[in-house]
Amino acid sequence: MRNRLIFQGVSILTLFLFPAFWKGPALGSEEAASDNPGTLYERLGQSEGIRLVVEDFVARGLADRAVNFTRQGTSRPWVPTPVKLARLIRHLVQFISAAAGGPEAYEGREMKAVHAGMRVTPAEFDALVRDLEASLSKFGVEIREQEELLALVETTREGIVEPQKQTS
Numbered sequence: 385m386r387n388r389l390i391f392q393g394v395s396i397l398t399l400f401l402f403p404a405f406w407k408g409p410a411l412g413s414e415e416a417a418s419d420n421p422g423t424l425y426e427r428l429g430q431s432e433g434i435r436l437v438v439e440d441f442v443a444r445g446l447a448d449r450a451v452n453f454t455r456q457g458t459s460r461p462w463v464p465t466p467v468k469l470a471r472l473i474r475h476l477v478q479f480i481s482a483a484a485g486g487p488e489a490y491e492g493r494e495m496k497a498v499h500a501g502m503r504v505t506p507a508e509f510d511a512l513v514r515d516l517e518a519s520l521s522k523f524g525v526e527i528r529e530q531e532e533l534l535a536l537v538e539t540t541r542e543g544i545v546e547p548q549k550q551t552s
């Protein structure tokens with residue numbers, strides 16, 4: 385009887401203590417994966433994955449009146465001819481790839497020089513960022529990668545958004 389009671393006591397104690405020592409294999413492997421996640425460039429699917437997102441993003445930005453990508457009504461209207469569009473997409477893919485840690489070199493012009501005189505407002509920049517988020521979601525890019533890329537894009541804001549002249 386005494387032995388049975390001791391046995392029961394030990395069993396109950398084990399049940400309570402077990403969760404404190406148990407590290408599930410799923411949790412362990414998740415931790416291992418996040419220790420070595422690869423560059424953002426790799427996690428976005430390298431140049432091919434980035435190109436898919438950029439093509440969708442450029443089409444979305446061009447169609448978005450809140451962005452006014454073609455800069456109508458400014459001193460720098462931009463006509464998206466097939467040649468100019470192809471160059472924009474090529475340079476944007478290179479720009480994002482290089483910023484995300486990829487091997488491609490960016491062959492375009494410097495951000496401030498490209499956008500000088502376009503009079504881009506904070507609201508237009510925000511609208512374009514939302515278009516990028518929509519394209520990333522469309523292609524199933526995980527939230528973590530979305531946040532990392534958006535943080536990189538955010539670093540370009542200062543050179544692209546221009547102080548607006550007073551109209552009165």
Ligand code: HEM
Nearest residue numbers: 452453462472475476479492493498504508509512537540
């Ligand atoms: C509302 C915000 C923006 C507007 C209206 C805008 C507009 C434009 C336009 C019209 C061009 C073509 C210029 C030309 O070929 O002469 C251009 C080029 C470019 N933009 Fe933007 N842009 C914006 C934001 C951004 C952001 C956030 C990035 C970076 C992530 C970016 C990266 C580029 C690049 C890499 C080029 C190509 C430069 C080259 O071909 O030398 N732009 N942009």
